[in-house]
Amino acid sequence: MRLSLTTLAALTAFGLATPAVAAPASIAGKWKTDDGKSVISFYQCGSAMCGKIDRFLVAEPAGGARDSKNPKKDLRSRKLLGLRIFWDLKADKDSYEGKGYSPQDGRYFNADIRRDGNQLKVKGCVMVICRTVTWTRA
Template identity: 65%
Template sequence: MKLSRTAILAASAAMAALTLGSPASAAPASITGAWKTDDGKSVIQFYKCGQSMCGKISQFLVPEPAGGARDTENPDKAKRDRKLLGMRIFWNLSADGSRFEGKGYSPEDGRYFDAEVWRDGSELKVKGCVLVFCRTAKFTKA
């Protein structure tokens, strides 16, 4: 059976669309910008840093103690006097499929964790895992 040139072109275009349009090859939606945490206490600014993304505490939405909030729960005693405002708490977030994966730090309990961050409509979802224990938070645009 002989295929027409039009049929060959149509088949080639369909294969290209399937290959190029697959979700696995799509870059994740942008996470850049200011996002309010699910507890309403702070705003995290996600930004490009080198070849990856980072996130820092850019604003507190609750009153800070006199002298500013400090990293009092840090497991490293030498770091417990660091100010939280401006502190980078997400780093090395690299695109992996539809999400960004990297590292994070929670100043509330002094834990470092594996982080996944992705857009879900108008929300930003942040999943943090320590060993096999995970928690997902929903941030909203600030």
């Protein structure tokens, strides 16, 4: 049986086609942290997503909360309000993967953020040690 050139080309194209992968649910918006102390706002920044400290739900010290635990001494006096703590978050299967920073302990980490309805599962990993917390829609 001989296949026509058109049929052969169509079969080849169909066989090489990669299945479409659904994009993860959007994380854009405001999310209350698991400890109830702040609201983080996720937004589009270039071709990725970023997250910043949008507001505090507890009283700040006089003069505002500072990045006092930062490993870089010259950054320890910067204010936390408005500080970008997630960056380069890109869609990867069912989550967003990128980088994060925790001003609570001054650690940078690999971030994996997955939305589940009105919750965000925020996973942070430093080397092989990971921690996951659940945030809620603010």
